[in-house]
Amino acid sequence: xxxxxxxxxxxxxxxxxxxxxxxxxxxxxxxxxxxxxxxxxxxxxxxxxxxxxxxxxxxxxxxxxxxxxxxxxxxxxxxxxxxxxxxxxxxxxxxxxxxxxxxxxxxxxxxxxxxxxxxxxxxxxxxxxxxxxxxxxxxxxxxxxxxxxxxxxxxxxxxxxxxxxxxxxxxxxxxxxxxxxxxxxxxxxxxxxxxxxxx
Amino acid sequence: xxxxxxxxxxxxxxxxxxxxxxxxxxxxxxxxxxxxxxxxxxxxxxxxxxxxxxxxxxxxxxxxxxxxxxxxxxxxxxxxxxxxxxxxxxxxxxxxxxxxxxxxxxxxxxxxxxxxxxxxxxxxxxxxxxxxxxxxxxxxxxxxxxxxxxxxxxxxxxxxxxxxxxxxxxxxxxxxxxxxxxxxxxxxxxxxxxxxxxx
Numbered sequence: 558x559x560x561x562x563x564x565x566x567x568x569x570x571x572x573x574x575x576x577x578x579x580x581x582x583x584x585x586x587x588x589x590x591x592x593x594x595x596x597x598x599x600x601x602x603x604x605x606x607x608x609x610x611x612x613x614x615x616x617x618x619x620x621x622x623x624x625x626x627x628x629x630x631x632x633x634x635x636x637x638x639x640x641x642x643x644x645x646x647x648x649x650x651x652x653x654x655x656x657x658x659x660x661x662x663x664x665x666x667x668x669x670x671x672x673x674x675x676x677x678x679x680x681x682x683x684x685x686x687x688x689x690x691x692x693x694x695x696x697x698x699x700x701x702x703x704x705x706x707x708x709x710x711x712x713x714x715x716x717x718x719x720x721x722x723x724x725x726x727x728x729x730x731x732x733x734x735x736x737x738x739x740x741x742x743x744x745x746x747x748x749x750x751x752x753x754x755x756x
Numbered sequence: 757x758x759x760x761x762x763x764x765x766x767x768x769x770x771x772x773x774x775x776x777x778x779x780x781x782x783x784x785x786x787x788x789x790x791x792x793x794x795x796x797x798x799x800x801x802x803x804x805x806x807x808x809x810x811x812x813x814x815x816x817x818x819x820x821x822x823x824x825x826x827x828x829x830x831x832x833x834x835x836x837x838x839x840x841x842x843x844x845x846x847x848x849x850x851x852x853x854x855x856x857x858x859x860x861x862x863x864x865x866x867x868x869x870x871x872x873x874x875x876x877x878x879x880x881x882x883x884x885x886x887x888x889x890x891x892x893x894x895x896x897x898x899x900x901x902x903x904x905x906x907x908x909x910x911x912x913x914x915x916x917x918x919x920x921x922x923x924x925x926x927x928x929x930x931x932x933x934x935x936x937x938x939x940x941x942x943x944x945x946x947x948x949x950x951x952x953x954x955x
Contacts (some may be wrong), residue, residue, distance in 0.1 A: 562821055576784050576785055577781040585775050585776060585846065586777070589774060602808055605797060605800060606801040608786075609797040609798045623763070647783060653760070
């Protein structure tokens with residue numbers, strides 16, 4: 558594409574590296590941006606530059622915020638002694654949208670993986686043990702994904718914390734709200750049956 | 757999401773307005789950007805600001821470039837008397853990737869639509885007529901999409917230019933390169949059969 562200005566070509570190239578966008582959709586997004594330069598592209602560029610400047614990982618929990626400590630770690634109202642362990646910041650955000658958890662978080666940043674050479678140290682599991690003591694944690698909730706990797710990591714952490722005197726739990730598995738049995742996989746159905754609630 | 761810093765929330769909101777991204781994929785893209793602040797987010801913000809500043813529509817053909825006239829209109833080697841009419845800049849880029857057309861373009865910016873109140877003036881069809889004389893055009897290729905709207909617009913332009921003494925053509929319709937007959941729709945098969953080539 559010799560006739561596309563180099564800057565635009567470069568912009569498409571960078572956009573195409575975002576998850577969920579490929580070369581074709583990046584081109585489409587860039588065209589939309591150029592057509593809406595004032596209303597969309599300039600605010601986006603400015604906000605992005607600001608976030609690139611300010612965003613950083615919380616040194617305590619791994620959440621993303623604008624200071625060394627994130628808003629959740631700074632919130633004394635949330636020092637409830639409960640700690641929720643999640644794989645990723647996206648999972649933390651999902652938990653927050655649920656508005657049910659009022660404690661603090663520990664973001665692992667991934668799952669254990671022998672193949673990808675990810676060990677407990679890479680996931681901040683020593684750091685998790687240190688926080689248990691420092692923050693007088695009495696309950697740990699393992700909110701890891703219900704995938705093989707997530708559950709393997711959950712088992713490892715459960716073993717690690719077995720000696721500590723904390724209540725350890727994981728998210729319940731069962732039928733999602735609004736879920737139709739006909740569309741659920743067999744594993745979910747049998748998990749929901751095993752964990753059935755007496756009425 | 758009270759615990760997400762406002763800038764990040766705002767960035768997700770703007771990203772979600774891009775075509776191909778929704779709220780969920782915008783969140784995912786923003787998280788990736790924040791994780792790769794130096795390598796991805798800063799260059800993206802800078803390139804975007806630069807393009808927002810410099811990109812503009814060519815006053816002659818509607819292509820996107822960095823000056824009043826785009827590189828194609830400025831290229832004297834392309835003053836071949838051939839004019840290719842396309843709906844959108846994305847189509848112009850697609851034609852350029854084909855590397856088969858060496859003339860100039862006219863970007864309509866859409867298709868005629870009674871419903872959306874888009875008339876010939878909105879598509880720069882008077883401007884097209886003016887260019888026919890100014891640039892001594894001898895051949896016009898209608899490269900509009902093979903949709904109902906595209907073909908309606910093509911018919912309208914063909915009627916308009918019938919009086920002018922130019923060769924008027926449209927892109928051939930048929931089996932795409934690499935296409936398997938079994939997967940093609942009936943309309944394409946019959947168009948390809950009607951336009952069959954003697955060997």
